[in-house]
Amino acid sequence: MKLQYSTMERMTGAFILLTLIVFLFTVAVVGRGKNWFRKHVVYYTTFEEGYNLVSGSRVKLLGTDIGSVTDVSLTKDNKVKVQVKVLTEYSSRIRTNSVATVESPTVIGSEYINIRPGTSKAAVIPPEGLIPSKEKKKLTEYLEQYEIGEKLAHLGKILEDLAQITDQLKDPKGPFFGTFSNLQEVTGTVEAGEGSLGRLIKSDELYEHMDAFVATLQETADKLVRAGASIEEGSAHLEKATREAPEMVDKTQELLDRLLKVQVILEKVMTEVPEISAQAREGMQEVNRILDSVKENFLIRPNLPPPPESETHGLEIRGSQN
């Protein structure tokens, strides 16, 4: 039996069909953006701490998003087990000598796992395998890495030497002013003379300038020594605090740890600022081009404000007091 449909039924059917197509299309577009339809491989890694990792935290390989954390749980031996899913296409780079570390954001954002790819000689970790991990660095490790303590000690020694040298220079009987006095003595005969050399050496102005210069040098050195002492004092306080309040110091250390990283990143960024600026400008130009083409769209154009119109202004005298 052949079914017959009314116009209303046909139109309703067409409408439902169209809605369904639009829905499926939207799902396809969103899913594509979210990697819903791409295959993933599951791995595990363990850390001593959770480092604020949660389900959904990003997983990066050389700074590029390759997956996400799917589960965070505690093991029986009090470690944090993290389940991650990684896009299949990157799984071949996760090898037995790969290392997973938890990285903190520079200013905003949340912690993520960064995986350092393994070498081609190492074996590929099979799905659901364990990726070797490395704990986050602490302040002491950074201090060790950058040899900051050693450098501070060296700086302190330089400052002390500088203070000693300027003390010697300042001493009227010391080598510098001693020599200067000798020079004055030797040129005693010239003192009475009327020539330009005589006038120059006779002039107290030169001596006064030298004196002022050395005094400034002394003052600067003193300040530097004081600064060095403050650094040492601060360091001593930190050590004391470490003994007295480990929890607070841990937090402070974590903060300092981050600050130090920020500083390192900032230093790097500062060198890259011109390049970033150029890239930003190029980006904005690109956005402008896109906006221009969007404005050309016949559906959008009528909703745009009218093109700007310049007008001339005159000054009208108002009120009674002008």
Place this chain on the structure above:
Amino acid sequence: MFFHTSHRVDRKKTVAVLLALGALLLTLVVACGGGPKNKLPPRLTEVKRLAAEGSYWFERGCFKRAERYFYQALEASRLVDNLEEMVRAYNNLGAVALVQDHYVEAGEHLQKALEFNSLLQSASEEAFSLGNLGSLAFKAGRYQEAEKLWEKALVVAKKNPQKSGFAMHLNNLGMLRRKQGRFEEAESLLKRALARAENSGYRSTMANSHMQLGLVAEAQGDFARAEKQLSRALEIDRAAENAFGIAQDLEQIGRLRQQQQLWEKAFFNLDRAIRLYGILGKMEKVSQLYKLLEINKAQGEVPESLEPYEGLLVPPDEFWVSPLCR
């Protein structure tokens, strides 16, 4: 609900209905989509955008900000050697300098505008330059020169009365006649200005015409008519959200109330005016209003104390920006 067999249409009819609906939809989309296209080249569009931005801030009373945009518009117009926009920018820079009492600078800009306009031969721009030079002369106390310049501006503006500030020049001349005590002439000029401004929809000029007519009536002792005109000016400025205009209207109404010795009513207007001038950073006006409030206190015992207004007398530092201009 069931359809009777006779109401059913065959496939061909269904297709025809759907096609017709589709065509209708397409026609609607195309008809709605045919908005005006910006045909101007990009740099000229930028010049106009900068000038429009300057105008926006000028009308809000944010003169420093407006000045920056007008300068940018001038430089941008140089890049494309667009004489019309250059003259306009010079005129606007002249107006904005004038309103800030930078007379020398204003004179230089307006002379430049006239100089470039000799190449462009634009009647409307010339009228604006002359009108603004007249305002400059008036502000500097050279009333005869101002009169001549405004009259000349009117003659030139007649060539293109719609966009040459014709009503504004009439208003200025009307104001001058009022100051000279030639009230009938003043009233006639101001009424003409009002009619012209109403026709063109220039609300600021309309409000000013009403204010000047109110001041003429006040000078003639007709307080009822003065009140009516000043209230109308306030109404228009309120509708246009012209903050500076509102403050001026409130001030004039306050002054009128003082003349009528209605001290309490005067206080309500002066209080709002002084506070508004304070927000706008118009220190000269704040001082004037403070003196009026002193009179009000002495004569009518309102306000009880002038202490709340003393803070307004402290001039803001150079980094101060009116809340309206942020």
